[in-house]
Amino acid sequence: MRTRTLTPPVNLMNRRHTSVPPPTGTWRLGWTLAGRDYAVLIDRRACFASLGLLVVLLAISLLSLCLGSLALSPREALAGLFGHGAPMNVFVVRELRLARLVAGVATGAAFALSGCLMQTLARNRLATPGIVGIDNGATAFAVASVVGVGVSLSPPPMALAGAATATAITFALASDVGTRGYRFIVAGIGVGAVFGALTQLLMSRVAIDAANSAYPWTVGSLNARDDVALTWLLCGLAPGIVVACYLARAMRILRFSDAVAQGLGHRVRACRYVALALSVALAALAVAVAGPVGLVGLIGPEIARQLSSHRGVPLIASALAGAVVMVAADLVGRLLLAPIEVPVGIVTAIVGAPFLLWILLRPAPRFQS
Amino acid sequence: MTEPISHERVSCRERLSSRERLSLVKLMLILLTGLGLVSLMSLLFGAGDVGPVAAWSVLTGGGSDDARFVVESLRLPRTLVGVAVGMALGVAGSLIQAVARNPLAEPGLLGVSAGSALAVAIALVLGASAATLRVSVAQLGALCGCLFVLAMARVNGVGSDPVRLVLAGAVLSGLMGALTSVILLVDQRSADEIRFWVIGSLAGRRLEDLRAILPSLSFAGVLVVVIARPLAALALGERVAVGLGHHPRWIRLLCIVAVAMLVGAATAVAGPIAFVGLVVPFVARALAGPDIRRALWLALPLGPIMILCADILARLLVAPSEMPLGVVTALVGAPVLIAVVRAHRLPAL
Numbered sequence: 277m278r279t280r281t282l283t284p285p286v287n288l289m290n291r292r293h294t295s296v297p298p299p300t301g302t303w304r305l306g307w308t309l310a311g312r313d314y315a316v317l318i319d320r321r322a323c324f325a326s327l328g329l330l331v332v333l334l335a336i337s338l339l340s341l342c343l344g345s346l347a348l349s350p351r352e353a354l355a356g357l358f359g360h361g362a363p364m365n366v367f368v369v370r371e372l373r374l375a376r377l378v379a380g381v382a383t384g385a386a387f388a389l390s391g392c393l394m395q396t397l398a399r400n401r402l403a404t405p406g407i408v409g410i411d412n413g414a415t416a417f418a419v420a421s422v423v424g425v426g427v428s429l430s431p432p433p434m435a436l437a438g439a440a441t442a443t444a445i446t447f448a449l450a451s452d453v454g455t456r457g458y459r460f461i462v463a464g465i466g467v468g469a470v471f472g473a474l475t476q477l478l479m480s481r482v483a484i485d486a487a488n489s490a491y492p493w494t495v496g497s498l499n500a501r502d503d504v505a506l507t508w509l510l511c512g513l514a515p516g517i518v519v520a521c522y523l524a525r526a527m528r529i530l531r532f533s534d535a536v537a538q539g540l541g542h543r544v545r546a547c548r549y550v551a552l553a554l555s556v557a558l559a560a561l562a563v564a565v566a567g568p569v570g571l572v573g574l575i576g577p578e579i580a581r582q583l584s585s586h587r588g589v590p591l592i593a594s595a596l597a598g599a600v601v602m603v604a605a606d607l608v609g610r611l612l613l614a615p616i617e618v619p620v621g622i623v624t625a626i627v628g629a630p631f632l633l634w635i636l637l638r639p640a641p642r643f644q645s
Numbered sequence: 646m647t648e649p650i651s652h653e654r655v656s657c658r659e660r661l662s663s664r665e666r667l668s669l670v671k672l673m674l675i676l677l678t679g680l681g682l683v684s685l686m687s688l689l690f691g692a693g694d695v696g697p698v699a700a701w702s703v704l705t706g707g708g709s710d711d712a713r714f715v716v717e718s719l720r721l722p723r724t725l726v727g728v729a730v731g732m733a734l735g736v737a738g739s740l741i742q743a744v745a746r747n748p749l750a751e752p753g754l755l756g757v758s759a760g761s762a763l764a765v766a767i768a769l770v771l772g773a774s775a776a777t778l779r780v781s782v783a784q785l786g787a788l789c790g791c792l793f794v795l796a797m798a799r800v801n802g803v804g805s806d807p808v809r810l811v812l813a814g815a816v817l818s819g820l821m822g823a824l825t826s827v828i829l830l831v832d833q834r835s836a837d838e839i840r841f842w843v844i845g846s847l848a849g850r851r852l853e854d855l856r857a858i859l860p861s862l863s864f865a866g867v868l869v870v871v872i873a874r875p876l877a878a879l880a881l882g883e884r885v886a887v888g889l890g891h892h893p894r895w896i897r898l899l900c901i902v903a904v905a906m907l908v909g910a911a912t913a914v915a916g917p918i919a920f921v922g923l924v925v926p927f928v929a930r931a932l933a934g935p936d937i938r939r940a941l942w943l944a945l946p947l948g949p950i951m952i953l954c955a956d957i958l959a960r961l962l963v964a965p966s967e968m969p970l971g972v973v974t975a976l977v978g979a980p981v982l983i984a985v986v987r988a989h990r991l992p993a994l
Contacts, residue, residue: 402812449983458808459986462749465815466983469919473975480968495826616830622823629820636813637800 301585322590325583329596336600337381340607341373345614379501379565380606380620381599382509384572386562388598389513389520389591391573392580393555396527396589397548400460401578401635405439405559406570408464412471413442414563419475419493432508432564439560442467443552496567496621498606505564512561516554520591523551527589566602569621571628575601578631669939672932676946680728683953687724688716691960719849726850727956728949730911731921733862735948736869736941737907738922739929741791743876743937744900745798747810748927748985752787752908753919755814759821760790761912766828780857784909791901791908793817808986845916845971847956858910865906872899873938880937918971920978921951927981951977 298304298317306315341353346368348356355361356369391404405411417438418431446467450460475494526547529537537544559573576598577590583597584590602620605627609618688704689697695715702708703716734752741757742750752758764786765779797813875891883893911918925947926940933939955973962968 449987458812462808462811462986463983465812466979466986469975469979469982473972473979476969476972477963477976480963480966480972613831618827618830622826622830625819625823626827629816629823632816633813633820636809636816637797 319585319588321583321585322588322593325580325590326593326596328583329580329593329600333381333596333600333603336603336607337377340377340380340603341369343607343611344368344373375503375506376498376501376606377603378510379498379506380603382506382513383498383562383566383569384576384599384602385595386509386513386516386558386598387569387572387602388576388580389516389595390555390558390562391570391598392577392589392591392594393520393523393527393551393558394573395577396531397551397555398460399531402458402461402574402632403464404570404573404577405555406568406573407461407468408446409466409468409471410439410442410446410464410556410559411563411568411570412468412475413445414439414560415493415568416471416475416478417441418564419478422493423478430504431502432505432561435560435564436557438471439556439563442471443556493567495619496569496624497617497619498566499617499619501565505561509561509565512557516558517592517595519550519554520595523547523554524589524591527551527591528587531589567619567621569602569605569624571624571632572598572601572605575624575628575631578635669933669942672943673946676943676950680946680950680953683950683957684724684728687727687953687957688720690957691715691720722852722855723847723850723956724953725852726855726914727847727952729855729858729862730847730915730918731925731949731952732945733858733865733907733911733948734918734921734952735925735929735944736865737904737911738948739926739937739940739944740869740876740900740907741794741904741922742926743880744897744904745794745810746880747798748930749808749811749923749982750794750814751811751920751923752790752904753917753922754811754818754982755790755794756817756821757787757790757794757904757908758912758917758919759818759825760793761786761909762917763821763825763828764789765913766825770828770832780861780910780913783913784861784906787909787912788902788905790817790821791905795897795901845918845974846959846967846969847915847952848967850914854914858914861906861910865903865910868899868903868906869941872896872903873941876900877937880935915970918952918974920974920982921948923985924974924978924981925951927985 301320303318303320303323304315305318306313308314338350338353341357342348342350346364348365348369352361352365353369356365357374359366359370387405391406394403394405394408395401397403414435415438417434420438421431421434446460446464449463449467479494526537526542529540529542530544530547534544537547559570562569577594579597579601580590580593584593601624605623606620609620609623612618612623689700691700695712699708699712700716700720703712708716737752738750741752741755742748745755761783764782768779768782794810794814794817798810875886875896878886878889878891879893879896886893886896908922925944929940929943929947933943951974952970955977956970959968959970959973962973
């Protein structure tokens, strides 16, 4: 999405870059800092896509603040957001809906960013953390911490440990078969099934109260979010997005072969490790807040890829699209069967599964081996 | 088989087959002994207070009233239901693997069990509650799931790649699971009625449950006996099967009907249990070779052995309470799935 070009020859220093026109479909942003010229190429279509998604996200966020068992007009909701209007409205908007909205946006962005990174790394558009078993690993460990088996760590670090374990197992199992094909995915499904069974085992060992408190972990819901976990996620997401933007250029080269990336001067191995670690960490932190809603990691990047140009890896657009999907799914889940709340994980499963089937059954997939 | 074969080859083949048949009988004897032992264990061990010694004294004719009640009214029906469910799932797994030509095909993984669970949930919401109705509804749902799987297997690219078909099935199964949980959320009454059923368990099953599924199980058994031979011919390829006078389309259809009846009956009694239909044919093929008829014979004792072992573990691992049966089978079956996927050359069926 972004290209940074350093200008090597010194005698060109005084010349303006505008003598070379930027490639079609991009804008060039040039500046001089400490005697050196820098330029950034901005992909026009990716930029428009991100802006459009941002507008949609703002609109649906406002909708999410307005709608619920107490319906507010947009004006009332905004007034309540800034602390004006009836105390009831202020309470509902700021205490109840805003926290939930922030959690939805953050988890959606984290899941989608994580999915986009892992898809690019594995060169496989089905390789999202939810599908290759990483979500289930994080869930199993987080449930272990909730029902108190031996250790007394809080859910987020435990989810991190679980996600790292599941990733290590899945990638170790894939060392023979590679990460490109479907075998990788099915090996991941197997790993996920083991961790899912472990979660059930933990739940069946404990008393009914502890099992009830751990139940949201197994379906994925924004209802029982933990404030500490949300803080962890926000602290991880902010630097994560920055690192992802830094990686974006290397990632778009990594989509080709390792030899090409190495020939263009990228440190393939380091870049891959950083991206994988970031992907796993984001997925784990998001699971610690909302439980396994992994299909967002598939839907978000797919929407972003359709909207953006094929040149780059749409990391920012993926994060925005994931946030939109998450907030929308949560809104639908809250409103659909009004007094009962359908957990967001179930809504995304119902929406995402046909989508996944469509990807699978399409005659000529673009992204897979 | 119909092509002209030279004399030596015939004699060689006959010798081979007679030796294999002998080994099949031996294998069956060994497995049946194993099944007897496992059934005995299933009667002796339990989560409650009645230990193996007390249960043994009941079996030999003595024992207290409590122990007698536990063994005769709780553990015996449970064991019998486990044997029936294991047979059904093992045979169904072998059949669906043969008809989809895919060593990874499994009723639970492909969404057939989830389809029947969804059908039962819908029926309960619509007001049904009779046990007999539940069996037929579950079979209907399983049939829909089977037909969908078969349709997917025919799509170009998916059918030729065994792993891709499993992926599609896993997605389908997730979708049905989500729909089932929505129904359970909406309708509290049916939620209470089937909450312990949707996770898959043998706990508290009675002899009436077994009686409800016996007719369809025996019908499916007759069907399997009829189609076993054409199915073995179909394994040689569609043209060979046609050349031998079979009708591949009809074989497939009958096979699917048999799978739907078996899986539907098993699901109606025990809930969706995954991975049994994957592990049992895998082991049966390893023991018996590629011939589907021999594999089907071996699947008959192997399925109950796996189910009963898993059920005993489910009772003993978390001693005062019980674990869902599906959890244990998943813990055993998922590594087998990974092993099959990792094998460099998937065995072609």
